[in-house]
Each structure stands twice: as C-alpha cells, then as structure tokens.
Amino acid sequence: MVFRSPDLRGRTAFVTGTTRGIGKEIALALAEAGCNVVSTGKTVDDSDTDLDGTIHETAAACEERGVDAHAIQLDVRDADAVRAAADEAIEAFGEVDIVINNASAIQQAAVEDLPADRFDLLTEVNVRGTYLVSRAFLPHLGEIGGGHILTNAPPIRLDRAPGKAAYAWSKLGMTFVTLSLAAELDDSIAANAFWPVTLIDTRATRYFGMGTEDDWRTPAVVADTVLELLDRDPSAFSGHAVYDEELLRAAGIENFGRYNVTAGDPEPKAARMFDPEYERP
Structure with missing residues (x-):
C-alpha cells in the first residue's frame, strides 16, 4: 500500500524549526x-x-x-x-489549527563533559x-473549535541515557508536556x-x-507520520506518543523501503537512543 496524504486544503500549520531537515520536510509535506x-x-x-537553508526558502518552497x-523569525525560548x-x-x-513543535537543540555528551549552560x-x-x-495557541484553538498540537519527541520508556542524559531529558520533557496537555484539553x-523508529538522515x-547510511531513513517517514496523525479525529486520538513505523503500519503501510537512504532496500536498525528494549513489529 502506498501512503496517501489527507486533504488539508483550507487549513494552516504553524511549524517550528523549518530551515532544514525534518522540520522542512514536514512543512513541504503539509x-x-x-x-x-x-x-x-x-x-x-x-x-x-556552512548550514544551508532559511525559513524564507522553506516558505517559498511551500508556495x-x-x-x-x-x-517568521523565532527563538522559541522567548515568551x-x-x-x-x-x-x-x-x-x-485568520485561523491556525495545526501547531507542530519540531524545533530542538541537540548535544550528546556525558554529564561530566556537558557544561551547565x-x-x-x-x-x-x-x-x-x-x-x-503550545500554550500560545491554546486560546485560539479553543475559539475556532479545535485542532492538533504535535510534538517531535519520543515515547517515555526510559530510566537512564548514559552519554546523552541532558538531551534525552529534554526530549522526554517535550513529550511529558504534550501528553499532560492532552489530558487538560477537551476532545x-x-x-x-x-x-522515528530508525535514525533519520539529518x-x-x-x-x-x-x-x-544503512541505518538511516529519510525525513519523509516522519512527515508521513505527521500527515497520518492529522488525518485522525482529535476526539478519537489524543494523548499518544507514537513511533512512526507503528502508526504507519496501522494505516496499512507495509513497504518502508521508499524511506531508506541506502538503495537496495536494507532493513535499518531500530534506534536505541531512547528505548533500548524496542523491537519493531
């Protein structure tokens, strides 16, 4: 089965971190x-x-x-x-009914090696x-009668992350905020x-x-996951932290070779960054 995008005509998404990588791919897929x-x-x-890409180039590619x-130039730390x-x-x-928290900082280091700043x-x-x-859009989403808030962050299934404690803590914090918010909102x-189950080529x-490269998939697999989430009724599917493969398989996708970076359809390894015990379905 080939993934089929939902019809999002007439809708508007606010996406953070769109200059390159996963954020740009999500913006273009939308x-x-x-x-x-x-x-x-x-x-x-x-x-x-030496980094290619700007928010304006992504906007132009969408157009x-x-x-x-x-x-809009934005530092998400600034309230x-x-x-x-x-x-x-x-x-x-006029209306923004999709909010996607994609912007993230990453640095992997042991506690001893990572400065406090x-x-x-x-x-x-x-x-x-x-x-x-997320908080900035809550009044508006309430006024227009609903929408989606999506966050690029992992399921919370971890009790330690040697060599990446600060990064793992911060990504899991993104999930915790999102799932807590889901329990506060109406349906x-x-x-x-x-x-993503596998590492993404960024x-x-x-x-x-x-x-x-044999271990990586392209950002398209994450973008398709976002589209699948947006195709679901908010009242029926909220408060979940999903893996991309699991969600797309549930939607009927069986062949993931189109997302692989390396030709020849290798089977990329499942990412072990946040869930050492994860085994793909």
Whole structure:
C-alpha cells in the first residue's frame, strides 16, 4: 500500500524549526497536502554559515506547491517572541489549527563533559519552547473549535541515557508536556507526540556519527507520520506518543523501503537512543 496524504486544503500549520531537515520536510509535506504553512526558525540568512537553508526558502518552497506561506523569525525560548509570532500567524491567515513543535537543540555528551549552560540550552529550547508554543495557541484553538498540537519527541520508556542524559531529558520533557496537555484539553483539540523508529538522515545524525547510511531513513517517514496523525479525529486520538513505523503500519503501510537512504532496500536498525528494549513489529 502506498501512503496517501489527507486533504488539508483550507487549513494552516504553524511549524517550528523549518530551515532544514525534518522540520522542512514536514512543512513541504503539509504544503503538498494543500495546507498553508507558517515557517518559523532562527535562520533568515545562511550566507555566513556552512548550514544551508532559511525559513524564507522553506516558505517559498511551500508556495511553489500552491499554498500560502509566511515566514517568521523565532527563538522559541522567548515568551514574548512566541506570543507575537502566534498573533502574527493568526492575523496573516485568520485561523491556525495545526501547531507542530519540531524545533530542538541537540548535544550528546556525558554529564561530566556537558557544561551547565549547554544543559540549560537543551532544556530551554526543547522543553520550554514546546511549552511556550503550545500554550500560545491554546486560546485560539479553543475559539475556532479545535485542532492538533504535535510534538517531535519520543515515547517515555526510559530510566537512564548514559552519554546523552541532558538531551534525552529534554526530549522526554517535550513529550511529558504534550501528553499532560492532552489530558487538560477537551476532545476538540488533539495533542500527540511522534518519533522515528530508525535514525533519520539529518545534519545532526551525520555530525554526531550516529550509525551509517544503512541505518538511516529519510525525513519523509516522519512527515508521513505527521500527515497520518492529522488525518485522525482529535476526539478519537489524543494523548499518544507514537513511533512512526507503528502508526504507519496501522494505516496499512507495509513497504518502508521508499524511506531508506541506502538503495537496495536494507532493513535499518531500530534506534536505541531512547528505548533500548524496542523491537519493531
């Protein structure tokens, strides 16, 4: 079975961290499905860095797919900036009914090797950012009668993460905020978290030497997971932290070779970062 995107025409998504990688892939997949996109992140000029991509380039690529897009520079740690960005997005589109917490900081190091300010950065971007962005849209989602809040973070199935304690803590914090929020909301607003089974081919994956290309999948598998979550009724599916493969298999997908980085259809290893005991279905 081939994955079929839902029809998101007339809807608008506010996505954090869209300059490259998973965030950009999610934004483009939403646009392909007809969804308007608010592209947010810190990078507006990549001329003085070795990292390609800006929020404006992502917005332009979304518009090439026939939707409206709007770029907003945003530091998700800044409460005033988040509130202003939410207001700007709502003013630009009238309604924003999809909020996707994708922006994250990553640094993997043992406790002894990670300075306190780096711990603070991971916590502030990942946990505080998710908290602020989600919270900023709650009044609006209530006024328009519902929507989705999605967070790129793992299921909480871990009691230790040697060599990556601060990063794991911050990512699990994103999930905890999202699932707690789901229990606070009425059934018109869904709050769910999503996470890949395998490592995803991003700059961070390559920079930190996390496996090889045979172990990676493209960001498209995560983007399709987001689309599948958005195709579900908020009143029937909220408060879940899902793995991408499990959700897509439940939707009828059997062949995941299209998502592999390496040709020849290898079977990428399941990620062991946050769930050492995980075995794929």
